Amino acid sequence: MPDGEQKVAGRNGSSRAYKLCPQCENFSHLSEGHIFCVVCGTKLIEGCPSCSAPIRSPMARFCTACGTKIISSTPPGGGWP
Ligand SMILES: [Zn+2]
Numbered sequence: 281m282p283d284g285e286q287k288v289a290g291r292n293g294s295s296r297a298y299k300l301c302p303q304c305e306n307f308s309h310l311s312e313g314h315i316f317c318v319v320c321g322t323k324l325i326e327g328c329p330s331c332s333a334p335i336r337s338p339m340a341r342f343c344t345a346c347g348t349k350i351i352s353s354t355p356p357g358g359g360w361p
């Protein structure tokens with residue numbers, strides 16, 4: 281029984297997860313180990329604030345498990361009339 285096949289788990293993307301920046305919507309791969317956003321320095325979100333589910337897509341704005349809004353995109357300066 282070969283022993284060297286455990287380093288790549290979930291090649292179909294099941295183990296992929298991201299961290300998101302709530303400020304500028306930048307994202308980072310969870311495996312990179314970033315804590316703060318490289319663009320604006322805000323602390324990255326690494327899971328749903330409600331149920332702690334991992335973020336599976338860099339485009340995610342809502343939790344896929346419970347529907348909680350992960351990023352509340354409020355445009356800086358307020359572009360609304
Ligand atoms: Zn940012």
Ligand SMILES: [Zn+2]
Nearest residue numbers: 328331343346
């Ligand atoms: Zn959730």
